[in-house]
Amino acid sequence: MAAGQSAIEARGVTKIFQGAEQQSFKALDNVSVTIRENEFFTLLGPSGCGKTTLLRLIAGFDFPTEGEILLYGRDIAPLPPFKRPVNTVFQNYALFPHMTVGQNIGFGLEMLGKPRPAIEARVAEMLRLVRMEELRNRKTSQISGGQQQRVALARALAPQPKVLLLDEPLSALDYKLRKDMQIELKRLQHETGITFIFVTHDQEEALTMSDRIAVMSKGKILQVGSPHDIYDRPSERFVANFIGETNFIEATVSGTANGQASVRLSNGAAISAGVPEGFTPSGKVTVVVRPEHADITGDRARSTMTGSLSNIVYFGTDTHYHVKLDGGGEFVVRRQNSRVGGTTHEVGEAIGVAFEEGAAQVLRD
Amino acid sequence: MAKRRPPIDIKAQPGFRGAAYICVILLYIPIIMLMILSLNSGEAVGKFQGVSLRWYATALQNKEFYSAARNTITITVFATIVSTILATLAAIGTTRVKPWRGLGAAFMVINLPLMVPEIITAVATLSFFALLAGALGLNFGIGNLILAHTVFCVPFAYMPIRARLEDMDLTLESAAADLYATPWNAFRRITLPLLVPGIASGGALAFITSFDDFTITQLVAGPGQTTLPLFIWGQTRKPMTPEINAISTILLLVSIVFVASSFAIARRRK
Numbered sequence: 001m002a003a004g005q006s007a008i009e010a011r012g013v014t015k016i017f018q019g020a021e022q023q024s025f026k027a028l029d030n031v032s033v034t035i036r037e038n039e040f041f042t043l044l045g046p047s048g049c050g051k052t053t054l055l056r057l058i059a060g061f062d063f064p065t066e067g068e069i070l071l072y073g074r075d076i077a078p079l080p081p082f083k084r085p086v087n088t089v090f091q092n093y094a095l096f097p098h099m100t101v102g103q104n105i106g107f108g109l110e111m112l113g114k115p116r117p118a119i120e121a122r123v124a125e126m127l128r129l130v131r132m133e134e135l136r137n138r139k140t141s142q143i144s145g146g147q148q149q150r151v152a153l154a155r156a157l158a159p160q161p162k163v164l165l166l167d168e169p170l171s172a173l174d175y176k177l178r179k180d181m182q183i184e185l186k187r188l189q190h191e192t193g194i195t196f197i198f199v200t201h202d203q204e205e206a207l208t209m210s211d212r213i214a215v216m217s218k219g220k221i222l223q224v225g226s227p228h229d230i231y232d233r234p235s236e237r238f239v240a241n242f243i244g245e246t247n248f249i250e251a252t253v254s255g256t257a258n259g260q261a262s263v264r265l266s267n268g269a270a271i272s273a274g275v276p277e278g279f280t281p282s283g284k285v286t287v288v289v290r291p292e293h294a295d296i297t298g299d300r301a302r303s304t305m306t307g308s309l310s311n312i313v314y315f316g317t318d319t320h321y322h323v324k325l326d327g328g329g330e331f332v333v334r335r336q337n338s339r340v341g342g343t344t345h346e347v348g349e350a351i352g353v354a355f356e357e358g359a360a361q362v363l364r365d
Numbered sequence: 366m367a368k369r370r371p372p373i374d375i376k377a378q379p380g381f382r383g384a385a386y387i388c389v390i391l392l393y394i395p396i397i398m399l400m401i402l403s404l405n406s407g408e409a410v411g412k413f414q415g416v417s418l419r420w421y422a423t424a425l426q427n428k429e430f431y432s433a434a435r436n437t438i439t440i441t442v443f444a445t446i447v448s449t450i451l452a453t454l455a456a457i458g459t460t461r462v463k464p465w466r467g468l469g470a471a472f473m474v475i476n477l478p479l480m481v482p483e484i485i486t487a488v489a490t491l492s493f494f495a496l497l498a499g500a501l502g503l504n505f506g507i508g509n510l511i512l513a514h515t516v517f518c519v520p521f522a523y524m525p526i527r528a529r530l531e532d533m534d535l536t537l538e539s540a541a542a543d544l545y546a547t548p549w550n551a552f553r554r555i556t557l558p559l560l561v562p563g564i565a566s567g568g569a570l571a572f573i574t575s576f577d578d579f580t581i582t583q584l585v586a587g588p589g590q591t592t593l594p595l596f597i598w599g600q601t602r603k604p605m606t607p608e609i610n611a612i613s614t615i616l617l618l619v620s621i622v623f624v625a626s627s628f629a630i631a632r633r634r635k
Contacts, residue, residue, distance in 0.1 A: 061539055081542040082551075094540035098558045107554075108544035159545065 005072070007163055007195040008035040008058060013067035015053050015219075027053040029219040030067070035163075035197060036212075040189050042198045044206040045216035046242070051199045054216075055165050058197065059088050071162060082111070087156035088165040092172070093148045095140040101151050102127070102136040108159035126154040129188065146177045153185075157192060166198045170205065182209055203243045207231060215239045223276075232290070235276035236364050240288045247294075247331050251287045253362070256280060261362050263287060267327040269304050273360035286363045291334035293359035296321050296351050303352025305331065309345055321345065323353055396617070403610035410605045420611040430612060432589075433596035437576065439507060440592065444514035444575040445522075449568040451515070452522035453560070460530040461556075479520050486517060487581040494585060506587070513585050514575040521574045522567035529563025530556075562630065569627035573620060 015028040028050045035041045043051035056062045057069060060081035069077045076084055087108065095104050102123050109119045127133045130150040135143055140151065149169060156164055166185075170178045186209055189196045200206055206213050207227040214224045215238070223235045234240035237248070251263040251273075260272050261281050273287050300306050310330070311322035314337075321333045331353055345351065375381060403421070407414030424430055455475055459468060478486060490513045497503040505512065533556070541551035579594045586595060593616060600609045 059543060061542075081539070082545045082547055086543075088540070088543045090536050090540060092534070092536060094534065094536040096537060096540070096555060107541070107546075111541075111545040111547075111550060155544070 005037045006034045006070070007037045007039070007072060008197065009033070009068075009070040009073075010054065010057075011068040011070065013054070013057065013064045013069060015050075015057060015062065016065045026219050028057070028064070031219070031221055032067075033214055033221055033224060035195060037195055038193050040186070040196045040198065040209060040211045042200060042206045042210040042213045043216060044200060044203060044213050044242075046201055048218075049216040050219040051201075051216050052167060055088075055167055055197065055199050058163070059086055059165050060084050085159075085162045086165060087159060087161040088167065089152050089156045089169045091168045093152040093169075095148055095151055095155070097140055100137050100139060101132065101143065104140060104151055105154045105158050107155065112159060122158055126158045129157070129191065130154045130184075145173060146181070149173065149181060150184075153188065157188070157194065160192075161194065163195045163197060166196060168199055168201070170200075171202075178205075185209060207243070215242060217242075232293075233274055233276070233361050234288060234363065235279070237286065240361075240363065245291055245332065245334075247289045247291065249287045249289065249329070249331075249360075251285055251362075253281045253283060253285055261285075263360070263362065265305065266329075267305055267325065271304060271355060271360055272358075273362045274358065275362050276364050279362075279364055281362045286365075287360045288363060289331075289355055289359050289361075291320065291332045292318075292336075293356045294331070294333050295335065295354050295356070296323065296333050296345065297354050298351065300350065300352040303354045305353045307331065307351060307353065309347050309349045309351050312345065312347060321351075323351060325353075399610050400614050400617070402607055403614040405607040405610070408606060410607055410610070420607040421615075423606075423608050424611040424615065427608070429591070429596060430593075433591045433593045436507065436510075436590055437592040437594075440510050440514050441572060441575045443511045444518050445568055445572045447511075447515045448518035448571045448575075449522045449526075449564060452519050452567055452571070453526055453564055455519070455523055456527040456530050456563075457556075460527060475523055476520050478517050483517075483580045487584040490516075490581055491584040504587075507590055509587070510582060510585055510590055510592075513581055514578065517578070517581060518571035518575050522571040525566040525570065526560065526563040529560055533559055562632075565627045565630040569624055572623060576620065577616075 010031055010033050013028055013031045014026070017025045017027055019025060031050070031054065043054060045051050053062065057064050057077070060076070060079060060083075064077050067077070068075045071084070071086065076086075096107065099107070105126050106119045106123045109122055114122075123136070124133070127136055130153055132147060132150055132154070135147065140148060143151070149172075152169065170181050170185075173181060182205060185196070185198075198206075198209065207230075210227055212224060212226055213230050214221045215230060216222065217238050223230060223239050225233070230239065231243055234243065234246070240246045240248075250266045253261050253263050254270070255262045256275065259275055259277075261275050262270060263273050263281075263285065264270050265287070275281060294304075296309070297303050305323075305325055305327075307323040307325040309321060310324040311320075313320040313322070316337070318334050318336050321335065323331045323333065325331055333353060402410065402413065404416050404418070405413050406417035406419055459472055459475070462468075494504070494509050494513075537555055537559070538551050541555045542548070546554060577594055578592075579598065582592050582595060583598075586592065591599070593612075597609060597612060597616075600612070
């Protein structure tokens with residue numbers, strides 16, 4: 001993706017919550033990140049990692065203890081929420097219960113002092129966008145959860161914010177509806193061309209929807225990158241672990257060149273592995289290999305590692321082969337299931353594990 | 366998730382039905398008797414001699430009753446409006462601010478009048494006004510009563526309003542601010558409309574409290590400041606006629622209409 005203009009930029013943002021009796025909690029620790037215009041950007045991490053705090057600082061519900069938050073180059077950190085051209089979709093939707101669907105959607109425009117006819121037209125347009133024209137005069141308590149979600153989206157999009165913030169908006173929906181809304185959200189982002197900042201703890205949601213993802217833990221951003229980068233080239237153990245399943249292998253670095261490291265695995269095999277940007281590994285390191293980036297083979301001579309099959313787990317779309325490595329440790333291989341072909345293996349069988357080209361990645365820690 | 370036990374059906378417990386009937390009878394029989402006897406055509410309070418509206422006519426022609434009703438309405442309406450406004454402000458001030466050191470104390474101070482025996486408040490109020498009159502020569506006439514009623518009505522109005530504010534989803538106010546509403550607009554368009562049921566119940570409680578207050582009014586009221594409860598009390602000192610039943614029934618109906626309408630507002634708003 002072409003590097004667009006920066007829409008939101010956090011510079012050295014720290015947020016400390018002062019609790020009772022000298023107890024303080026550092027929710028954000030010197031966070032810097034740039035979110036580009038028109039991008040679907042996801043803040044991903046477990047609860048308590050600071051992702052919602054960062055969102056609230058951008059919205060203006062909290063103010064940073066230190067650092068700046070720039071919106072198109074202007075520091076908005078000291079502004080109250082009603083002076084920021086940024087709108088939020090809340091986790092519980094926060095629809096105004098005493099207003100109709102149409103009044104909810106028009107509220108932001110009304111507060112901006114737009115003339116009545118312009119508001120009416122925009123509300124109609126937003127209802128069309130979220131496909132809810134016929135529910136305009138319903139009370140918000142008379143519509144389903146999925147419909148409330150759409151109203152919340154329409155309400156936040158109606159004033160044409162520079163940036164739309166979404167705080168785990170899909171977490172209250174059931175699985176099927178959540179899948180539909182993921183597609184719907186992508187469509188809306190595409191049609192409106194508004195920068196979306198999406199907060200979630202669901203890695204699958206992050207991978208399917210985002211242009212770029214920032215993985216957060218304990219108040220810090222660990223890695224920023226495309227879903228592909230994050231999944232295939234995790235830079236830290238936490239990232240590799242949090243997103244998908246993975247195999248960790250101990251290794252020793254024997255040399256680096258052109259962003260690749262030559263490493264020797266504990267069983268003696270020498271392979272080449274990717275390296276996180278700006279990091280020069282040396283000595284003992286951990287290497288990760290995704291289960292689907294390796295295969296099991298009967299040809300032990302041509303495999304990277306050898307062992308014996310300890311377990312086979314069938315998952316419908318794929319099968320997991322658990323290999324007990326000869327040098328100790330376990331390695332999991334995932335293989336896509338198909339109707340025809342493929343050799344069958346049995347538990348206990350002596351087997352080799354072959355890595356795909358470029359499957360291995362060195363971790364920072 | 367833990368399995369939920371079926372709730373105990375209290376109606377199935379032995380003796381429940383009987384106890385419930387006894388409670389309802391004890392609560393309402395005297396009131397119903399009072400209303401029935403107000404239709405008595407005879408002179409005696411205790412002996413029913415036939416149906417007539419005679420005593421209502423007598424009551425409605427009684428100048429003292431009118432004067433008492435006028436006083437009561439003046440005092441109650443003023444006290445209700447002012448105390449409800451004060452209680453609303455107090456409730457916002459104790460729920461929509463950053464916690465501060467004196468918050469618990471403020472809460473106590475607002476609610477203390479509920480815990481103090483009314484006769485103590487009455488004596489204190491009396492002494493206060495006596496002091497004002499003695500030291501500064503100040504006497505507001507019926508204003509004294511309005512002031513006293515306003516003060517003791519505040520905690521009654523405060524409680525339901527505060528409860529409503531505490532139950533309210535704070536993200537609604539955040540959402541309003543997010544959608545460009547200034548704090549004043551957020552209050553006017555979101556908080557206040559959602560607070561109406563609380564204000565209605567608070568106002569109704571204040572109204573009823575002021576309307577039938579006896580103890581404080583008895584001590585503070587000056588000559589010519591007789592309110593309805595004082596008037597009825599005065600009637601019982603004389604040889605009683607069913608007129609007192611008629612008057613009581615009128616008061617009861619006014620209260621019922623008022624409470625019912627405030628409940629209706631609260632329900633509709635929910």
